[in-house]
Amino acid sequence: MPPAPDAVAQPAEQLRYARLLDWGTRIGLLVLLASFAAYVLGLAEAHVAPARLPQLWQHPVGRYLELTDSPSGWGWLALVHRGDIAGLVGIAILAGCSVLALLALVPLYLRRGERAFVVLCIAEVAVVLLAASGLLAGGH
Amino acid sequence: MRARALRQSARHAPCQSARHAHCQSARHAPWRSARHALALMALVLPALALAAGDAASGSEPPWWVWPLGLFVASFAMGIVAVPAGIGGGTLFVPIVGSFFPFHLDFVRGAGLLVALASALSAGPMLLRSGLGSLRLALPLALLASASSIVGAILGLAMPVALVQMLLGGLVLGIVVLMFVSKKSEYPQVDAPDRLAQALALHGVFVDGASGRTVQWQVHRTAAGLVLFLGIGVLAGMSGIGAGWANVPVLNLLLGAPLKLAAGTSGLVLSLVDSSAAWVYINKGAVLPMVAVPSVIGMMLGARIGARLLQVLPARVVRRLVIAVLLFAGARALLKGMGVWP
Numbered sequence: 001m002p003p004a005p006d007a008v009a010q011p012a013e014q015l016r017y018a019r020l021l022d023w024g025t026r027i028g029l030l031v032l033l034a035s036f037a038a039y040v041l042g043l044a045e046a047h048v049a050p051a052r053l054p055q056l057w058q059h060p061v062g063r064y065l066e067l068t069d070s071p072s073g074w075g076w077l078a079l080v081h082r083g084d085i086a087g088l089v090g091i092a093i094l095a096g097c098s099v100l101a102l103l104a105l106v107p108l109y110l111r112r113g114e115r116a117f118v119v120l121c122i123a124e125v126a127v128v129l130l131a132a133s134g135l136l137a138g139g140h
Numbered sequence: 141m142r143a144r145a146l147r148q149s150a151r152h153a154p155c156q157s158a159r160h161a162h163c164q165s166a167r168h169a170p171w172r173s174a175r176h177a178l179a180l181m182a183l184v185l186p187a188l189a190l191a192a193g194d195a196a197s198g199s200e201p202p203w204w205v206w207p208l209g210l211f212v213a214s215f216a217m218g219i220v221a222v223p224a225g226i227g228g229g230t231l232f233v234p235i236v237g238s239f240f241p242f243h244l245d246f247v248r249g250a251g252l253l254v255a256l257a258s259a260l261s262a263g264p265m266l267l268r269s270g271l272g273s274l275r276l277a278l279p280l281a282l283l284a285s286a287s288s289i290v291g292a293i294l295g296l297a298m299p300v301a302l303v304q305m306l307l308g309g310l311v312l313g314i315v316v317l318m319f320v321s322k323k324s325e326y327p328q329v330d331a332p333d334r335l336a337q338a339l340a341l342h343g344v345f346v347d348g349a350s351g352r353t354v355q356w357q358v359h360r361t362a363a364g365l366v367l368f369l370g371i372g373v374l375a376g377m378s379g380i381g382a383g384w385a386n387v388p389v390l391n392l393l394l395g396a397p398l399k400l401a402a403g404t405s406g407l408v409l410s411l412v413d414s415s416a417a418w419v420y421i422n423k424g425a426v427l428p429m430v431a432v433p434s435v436i437g438m439m440l441g442a443r444i445g446a447r448l449l450q451v452l453p454a455r456v457v458r459r460l461v462i463a464v465l466l467f468a469g470a471r472a473l474l475k476g477m478g479v480w481p
Contacts, residue, residue, distance in 0.1 A: 008344050008353065010267065014274045018267035021410070025260040029435075036432040040204075050203045053429055054241070060300065061245040061425040072424045087428030088421065094257060095417040098410060116339060120278045124285065124411060131289045131418035 013108045013117075017101050024097025032090025035083065044083030073134035096132065099125050210240065211433035214254070218441020220461055228438045229255035231461070233380045234311045234468035237304070238475060242430055244300050244307075248379025249420035250431040252413050255380070257435045258442060259410035270345030271403035276358065276396065279339060280404075281411035283365055284372030284382070288412045291376025292419035298377075301476045307378050308473025314384050315465050323388075326354065329395035335361040347399060358394040367393065368408070375409075376416040383409055 038044040048056065048068045056064055065072055071079065079085040102121045109117040130136065217231040233251040237244050266272030295303055332342065342357040358364075367389050375382035386405035390396045396404065420426050 008270055008346050010270050010343075011275070014267050014270075017274055018264040021260060021267075022264040025257075025263075028260075029257070029439075032428075032432055032435070036428055039428065040207075050429065053427075054200055054203050054206065057242045057246060057427060057430065060243055061296070061423055064243070064246075065424045070424055073422050076424075084428055087432060088426065091253060091417070091421060091426055091428070091431065094253070094260060095414045095421065097260070098414050117275070117278065120282055124278065124282045127282065127286050127289070128411070128415050128418065131285075131292075131415040132422070134422040136289060136293055136419065 013105045016104055016108065020101035020104055021097060024093060024101065028090050028093035028097060030090075031093055032087060035086035035090055039083030039087060042083075044081070044086065046084045047079055047082040048084055050084075096128070099128050206240065206242075207429055207433040210236065210430065211437040213240075214434045214437030215441040218438040218443075219445045220464075221438075221442060221445060228258050228442065229380045230311075230314060230384055231464065231468075232434065232438070233378060234307060234465065234472050236434070237307065238468055238471040242427075244303060245296065245420075245423075245425045246427045246430050248295060248303075249417075249425040249427070250434045251379035252417045252420060253426065253431045254434050254438045255383075255409060256413035256417055257439060259406045259413060261439060262406050263410050266403040266406055269348075269403075270343060271399050272407045273341075273343050273396075273400060273404050274407065275339065275343065276341050276390075276394075276400075277404050277407035277411070279361075279365060280368045280386075280390075281408045284368040284375070284408060284412045285415040287369045287372030288376035288416040289419055291373035291378075292416040293376075294373070295377035295379070296419070296423055296425065301478065303377070304472050304476030306476075307380070308469050308471070308476055310374065310378055310380070311465055311469030311472060315462055315469060317384065317388070318462055318465075323398055324391060325398045327391065327395040327397065329357050329359050331359065332357045333359045333361050343400075345400060347397075354397055354400075356397050356400055358396055360393050360395070364389055364394045372412055375412055376419070379416075379420075382412065 035044075039046060040050060047070065052068075056067055059067065064070070070076075076085050076088050080089060102125050105121050106118055109115075109121065213236065214228070214232065217235065218228055221228045221231055229251045232254050233247055236242065236250070237247040240247070242250075263272065267274060298306075336342070336358050339361075341361065342355070344353060344355050346353050368386075371382045371385045371389070374385065383402075383405050386408055387398075387401045390401035390404055391398050394401075417426070
């Protein structure tokens with residue numbers, strides 16, 4: 001009888017990473033769905049009403065932000081009670097869940113003396129945090 | 141008691157006879173799902189056709205037509221993306237960018253999220269089964285995610301016509317790659333290089349299809365790292381993810397077995413697209429009204445696609461996808477050149 005695909009034990013750090021990624025993705029998708037339902041069903045006040053969007057979404061992002069007085073960077077946190085902006089919480093969880101999963105690997109690698117992988121994990125976290133910080137400018 | 145056990149064992153036995161009701165049911169399940177998908181599309185597409193008619197006659201269709209259309213289109217793309225062996229983002233950006241009214245900035249933001257959500261959803265299963273290797277993914281993802289930030293910034297700073305042309309050229313290049321690239325299921329790696337040895341880039345997994353236990357190791361690690369720098373720039377700039385490029389580099393250059401290459405590519409994507417997605421979020425280029433129906437539609441479609449993979453000849457789907465990509469790539473290229481506005 002051939003072995004089952006999960007018959008070979010995978011490294012502990014890989015299984016820990018999988019568990020944390022699984023939870024992060026589930027929570028992110030749940031928040032994304034709930035906030036979107038509240039937005040389109042009108043249960044939460046919107047920053048930009050859905051009916052206005054067809055006149056706005058053909059513009060480049062810079063012009064869209066001007067026309068809707070929407071924030072860039074982390075400014076959306078101040079408006080998180082608005083239905084459409086709340087959707088960004090779920091998106092931020094999805095885009096950020098790998099950071100916690102990577103940090104959770106550091107003690108495991110340290111215990112095994114795998115310094116190269118400690119550096120790789122911390123460097124990857126730094127790259128994602130740098131991208132998330134909004135310090136890197138760009139745009140039209 | 142014994143009869144009940146026999147019934148249960150028969151229910152779970154592999155399908156070898158079409159006469160068994162449970163076998164027929166299992167065999168027809170993917171088609172049933174596909175029929176449900178088609179029925180849903182049949183309900184929604186007439187509404188979209190009406191909306192398009194309204195738009196052509198000058199009156200705006202109601203706002204909800206577009207997210208609904210986006211959901212249906214993403215659902216259909218999700219169905220074909222899995223059997224065709226490409227990431228959903230590869231189809232999403234050229235098709236939605238060409239046929240929906242959203243600005244390309246928002247389409248690329250949503251495309252990255254589609255690719256990210258798909259990679260995150262598949263990641264845990266790939267890691268547990270060993271079809272994705274975290275050790276192999278981490279060094280490649282570090283370079284690719286750093287360069288994807290540069291790509292995302294460049295993409296948002298460049299004139300939209302230039303991005304459309306680059307996107308069109310890239311999609312047509314992917315079509316060529318799909319035509320000519322050879323795949324090696326179990327490449328021969330005689331000895332790992334020094335970097336691969338130092339990082340212990342090796343492992344083992346069980347191939348579920350053949351039941352074979354596969355020991356793997358890689359070589360040419362430094363060359364692979366350099367290529368992943370370039371892949372990151374393209375992924376961030378275009379918003380189409382980079383599974384199409386990751387897999388050939390992992391498989392043909394580094395010598396990773398094909399299934400491991402596909403699984404590890406998903407892990408690399410989950411990290412690369414996280415970085416690039418943050419740039420789009422910070423620039424305000426992620427509109428939930430565009431992103432959420434796309435993510436949900438693509439994920440639901442991919443579940444059906446994974447079932448269809450068992451019964452549908454992959455060759456047929458591959459040809460269909462090549463045809464769609466050819467059309468969408470040409471459309472993006474001509475739109476960028478102002479020939480087909």
